Amino acid sequence: MTDTARRPVPPLRRLRRFVRAEPAFALGLALGAVILSVALFPGLWTGKSPTAIDTAAALRPPSAAHWFGTDDVGRDIYARTIHGTRVTLSIVAGSMLISALVGGLLGLIAGFAGRATDMIAGRGIDVILSFPPIVLGVVISGVLGPSITNLVIALSVVYMPVFFRIARSGAMSEAARTYVEAARSVGLSGRAILFRHILRNVAPLILVQYMILFPLVLQIQAALGFLGLGVQPPTPDWGAILEQGKNYILFAPWISLFPGLFILIAALAVTLLGRGLQKRLDG
Amino acid sequence: MGAYLAKRLAASVVTAILSSLVVFWLVRQVPGDVVAQMLGQSGARGSAAEASLRRFFGLDEPLWRQYLAWVWAVLQGDLGTSWVRGRPVLDMVVAAFMVTLQLGLMTLAFATLIGVPLGLIAGLYEGRRIDNAIQAFNLLGLSAPVFWLGLILLMAVSQTLAWSPPLVFRSPGRDLGQNLQILILPLLSLGILQAAAYSQFTRQCVVSAFSQDYVRTAVAKGLPMRVVFFKHILRNILIPLVTFMGLILIQILGGTVVIETLFALPGLGRLLISAIETRDYPVVQGALLFVVFTALVVNLAVDMLYHVIDPRVRVGG
Numbered sequence: 001m002t003d004t005a006r007r008p009v010p011p012l013r014r015l016r017r018f019v020r021a022e023p024a025f026a027l028g029l030a031l032g033a034v035i036l037s038v039a040l041f042p043g044l045w046t047g048k049s050p051t052a053i054d055t056a057a058a059l060r061p062p063s064a065a066h067w068f069g070t071d072d073v074g075r076d077i078y079a080r081t082i083h084g085t086r087v088t089l090s091i092v093a094g095s096m097l098i099s100a101l102v103g104g105l106l107g108l109i110a111g112f113a114g115r116a117t118d119m120i121a122g123r124g125i126d127v128i129l130s131f132p133p134i135v136l137g138v139v140i141s142g143v144l145g146p147s148i149t150n151l152v153i154a155l156s157v158v159y160m161p162v163f164f165r166i167a168r169s170g171a172m173s174e175a176a177r178t179y180v181e182a183a184r185s186v187g188l189s190g191r192a193i194l195f196r197h198i199l200r201n202v203a204p205l206i207l208v209q210y211m212i213l214f215p216l217v218l219q220i221q222a223a224l225g226f227l228g229l230g231v232q233p234p235t236p237d238w239g240a241i242l243e244q245g246k247n248y249i250l251f252a253p254w255i256s257l258f259p260g261l262f263i264l265i266a267a268l269a270v271t272l273l274g275r276g277l278q279k280r281l282d283g
Numbered sequence: 284m285g286a287y288l289a290k291r292l293a294a295s296v297v298t299a300i301l302s303s304l305v306v307f308w309l310v311r312q313v314p315g316d317v318v319a320q321m322l323g324q325s326g327a328r329g330s331a332a333e334a335s336l337r338r339f340f341g342l343d344e345p346l347w348r349q350y351l352a353w354v355w356a357v358l359q360g361d362l363g364t365s366w367v368r369g370r371p372v373l374d375m376v377v378a379a380f381m382v383t384l385q386l387g388l389m390t391l392a393f394a395t396l397i398g399v400p401l402g403l404i405a406g407l408y409e410g411r412r413i414d415n416a417i418q419a420f421n422l423l424g425l426s427a428p429v430f431w432l433g434l435i436l437l438m439a440v441s442q443t444l445a446w447s448p449p450l451v452f453r454s455p456g457r458d459l460g461q462n463l464q465i466l467i468l469p470l471l472s473l474g475i476l477q478a479a480a481y482s483q484f485t486r487q488c489v490v491s492a493f494s495q496d497y498v499r500t501a502v503a504k505g506l507p508m509r510v511v512f513f514k515h516i517l518r519n520i521l522i523p524l525v526t527f528m529g530l531i532l533i534q535i536l537g538g539t540v541v542i543e544t545l546f547a548l549p550g551l552g553r554l555l556i557s558a559i560e561t562r563d564y565p566v567v568q569g570a571l572l573f574v575v576f577t578a579l580v581v582n583l584a585v586d587m588l589y590h591v592i593d594p595r596v597r598v599g600g
Contacts, residue, residue, distance in 0.1 A: 123297070127305055135574055138556060139306075142556065142560070223429075242428075249437055256434050260427070263427075268426040271422060272422075
């Protein structure tokens, strides 16, 4: 080994190299970092209240005082969009976590146990799959009534089949591998093999799927909000702001423009991140 | 092929029955049924009127008996009568479905005509500037919320062209001009998303075809690029491209829910939402039955088509 190989590369040049090698992934990381900081610390981005009503300043176009304009009761759209980031994204992330845990666990068990367990779980998954995702979301949240809990239930059910299938096929192919046979022959129990060995090999697949589905769930979350079936005002939520803005689209388009743009950017960031991750996992 | 078809069909029927059971049970879990909504605030709770209305709608029967009665009627082609509008559910659902289907087919045509050529070009010029531009379009098209795109388009045309779509929907048979005028914006907003999805998928197909042995052989033996592309690549990726069409169609038929609400189109999605709001069980059940049935048929058709186009997948299984 020569000396030059050991010399550390300056961080700035490493960053430049990384950006040049994977510009899309780098853009995803940068956008993702900004969005995360908005979601975690909205106070850093705006000092205004997202719910303060000021009817004297209703339906104002974007200006120095109100960067994104104001809505029909004079609330600041910039503050609402910034504070809505955490509301919207945590609902999406949380529902998907439930979806991945429940769907993934069921899939692992179904794939590993096979037979009756697989049959029963598979039928249930088929039922969910027989509805187009957004229709399922509309029906569940429409029937249960608009509340955040019901929204989370609806969103976590919609793509559960995808996690189920990924985990199931992963578990099935892993179960046929030699290392599982070896583990069994040294006397490990089925449960230990499943959770100590197979889970570790299936988890990355589920993580990638989580990233790929995230933008789709975000779209459904926003669509349900837009239909009035999601988060209810005055809580700031991107979809709910769009719902409120749709009646003013012709004379106050700024109400709708900016929250939609935020949805687009968030979806874009996660898509780029997901693709970058997938590329790394595929090798 | 016959045995495979029978197996698929049987599985679909089982799924359809289970789905209908879930739907039937789900819509009845809501607090406040149609009777409660009819009586409203009038304070008639627990009165003779409430009991007789419940009996009239069959809501006093046990759930399994209501379900069997409904299934029996459906098998005879009777989806029941709307509890809110008093019209036959079948008529309402079919009329609404035609609107959604027209929009769906138009969107599919748009997505195919725009998306496939874009994807082919991007795949053919992988890594070049034009590929990057098309990929950027795909990414943005897939990231933008459909209804937001619709809103932006609505605003853009009304401000630049001083034009806005008509408010009342007309069927293409009655007034084609007005029909197309009201459908143009929904078509564009749905079409851009689906064109992006189709283009991305097509690009992937082309790119992965280029690394296949048969393409390498064709290039190595000195065939002109034009021949390799049209005679070898295009023929081989035709199957996944056709399959993707079915997937898109299902997506569109489901995805119109929001767009129909935004543009006041009397389609299946809007019918479903308004029926859920008014607790009009027969309409909810009828509309969902239609949605599930359509998705099953399209899936089955794509599967069959797959077997017809590609001899390699004709394996009994």
